[in-house]
Amino acid sequence: MTPDDTDGDPPDHETSVAENRAHWDELAEHHPDTDAYDVEGFLRGESTLRRLEREELDAAGRTMLHLQCHLGLDTLSWVRDEGVTAATGVDFAPTAVETARELRDRAGVDPERARFVERDVRELELDRTFEVVFTSYGTIYWLPALAEWAETVAAHLEPGGVFYMADGHPFAAPFGHESTADDLRLAGPYFNEGARTVEQDGSYAGWNFGLDSRRKHGFSHPPGEIVTALVEAGLRVEFWHDHPWSFFQRFDAMVERDGRWYLPGLEYDLPFTFSLRARLPA
Secondary structure (H helix, E strand, O other): OOOEEOOOOOOOHHHHHHHHHHHHHHHHHHHHHOOOOOHHHHHOOOOOOOHHHHHHOOOOOOEEEEEOOOOOHHHHHHHHHHOOOEEEEEEOOHHHHHHHHHHHHHHOOOOOOEEEEEOOHHHOOOOOOEEEEEEEOOOHHHOOOOHHHHHHHHHOEEEEEEEEEEEEOOOOOOEOOOOEOOEOOEOOOOOOOOOEEEEOOEEOOEEOOOOOOOEEEEOOOOHHHHHHHHHHOOOEEEEEEEEOOEOOOOOOOOEEEOOEEEOOOOOOOOOOEEEEEEEOOO
16 A cells, blocks of 8 residues: 545645644554564664664764654664763654653663653754754655754754764655656655645555544655755755665665665665765854
């Protein structure tokens, strides 16, 4: 089962965010029971972090703010497994935040080292700053615009602090799930021309959840929009890396190798994931 595009007038930004919140709040009830999140593996001591962020971000001995943390598994993995001294995870879905706190307690992580806050990242105003701000995999696609997001990043970084993100590459966002190496099928805009609205009873983690809130809205953000938002917020971009694999099965034809999904026939020719590091000048 795959998402179906819906017709009708595009929603305003606040309606988009509200419907996304309702959708993700329901998903947070189902995701802990899926193989994709492997909660039992995490509780046995397995890290949920991918090797990309572990290789590119040295966060040991630092404080971290994790934006759009969902169930908090990566937040907790940074603290428990990678030496982050204290982390705050933020998500707009109340069920996700409640679940993150429960998982923290079940994993035996000190609450003083892992806090979770329910808030829209565009409106976040914490009373402290951090040495690292982190976000990854399926985050900014759900935001209508990036200026407020980038301002949140900058406002919560210490001078000299690092922002790191990894996510789906904007190049791949316009193509439909049925695309192959010989037939890349355009299904949406590359540029941010407004919401791409779908009705979906599930997610990348599973289908047929029986959701009441199935309507969700995604927004394409090209590299120029991402970089410009961060620069205008006062950050200095240090790198943008392109990667030829996807962190999930974006296309039906993709095959998995060592936790990464590749498109046969174009295994190393197109970008499906990017990573970025920026710094707030001291």
